Amino acid sequence: MNDTSFFKTIWFQPRRTVGQLLERNDERLPWFLIIAASVVSGLVTPIFSSDEMNVSIVGVLLGSLTIGVLIGIIGWWITSGLYYLVGNKMLGGIGTYKETRAATAYSTIPVTMTGAVVYVLSLVILRGNLYTDPAFLNAGASIWTGLAALLFGIASIWSFVTLVNAIRVVHHVSGWRAFWTVVLPTILFYGFLFFLFFLLLIPLIFFFGIMG
Numbered sequence: 001m002n003d004t005s006f007f008k009t010i011w012f013q014p015r016r017t018v019g020q021l022l023e024r025n026d027e028r029l030p031w032f033l034i035i036a037a038s039v040v041s042g043l044v045t046p047i048f049s050s051d052e053m054n055v056s057i058v059g060v061l062l063g064s065l066t067i068g069v070l071i072g073i074i075g076w077w078i079t080s081g082l083y084y085l086v087g088n089k090m091l092g093g094i095g096t097y098k099e100t101r102a103a104t105a106y107s108t109i110p111v112t113m114t115g116a117v118v119y120v121l122s123l124v125i126l127r128g129n130l131y132t133d134p135a136f137l138n139a140g141a142s143i144w145t146g147l148a149a150l151l152f153g154i155a156s157i158w159s160f161v162t163l164v165n166a167i168r169v170v171h172h173v174s175g176w177r178a179f180w181t182v183v184l185p186t187i188l189f190y191g192f193l194f195f196l197f198f199l200l201l202i203p204l205i206f207f208f209g210i211m212g
Contacts, residue, residue, distance in 0.1 A: 093171025
């Protein structure tokens with residue numbers, strides 16, 4: 001595998017490609033991929049949001065390069081840690097946290113590549129209406145926005161599939177265990193938020209009940 005062929009092979013041979021990338025042990029590549037994914041996500045996501053009406057293109061760019069990158073890096077470390085804990089400690093995996101972090105970064109390639117293409121085409125097609133509420137776009141622009149959202153959504157699903165395969169390679173587990181390694185942290189995270197919500201809600205109900 002040459003220096004850049006993984007951008008192509010990861011689409012159709014994710015397990016083999018991730019294995020080869022892990023063997024290269026390039027510590028800079030995961031950082032580059034996460035930063036790129038954070039910037040692209042910050043640039044593309046507002047295109048589909050009805051709340052982002054007439055937002056400055058420069059403002060979104062600056063936000064993506066600063067806050068977006070910071071959130072992306074923090075999220076990468078946290079989610080990778082959760083995948084490591086579930087895969088290694090709960091489901092019998094053997095991968096390290098460093099390998100899990102790298103695998104998580106490699107899985108972003110499909111959605112980042114698609115997002116970059118979507119952003120460039122959206123700049124050409126929508127021009128000054130790039131971050132205008134889709135409800136105020138003409139028919140042609142609205143069709144493109146819908147198509148772009150579909151493409152980005154499909155790429156996101158494919159990145160999820162790539163992530164499951166990457167976790168499978170890193171931790172040497174079955175496909176189902178790799179799947180639950182990715183899904184369980186999400187369930188646990190939202191379950192914790194749900195529990196925290198009710199933990200805070202009960203004292204409030206009691207307090208306002210007394211006040212009433």
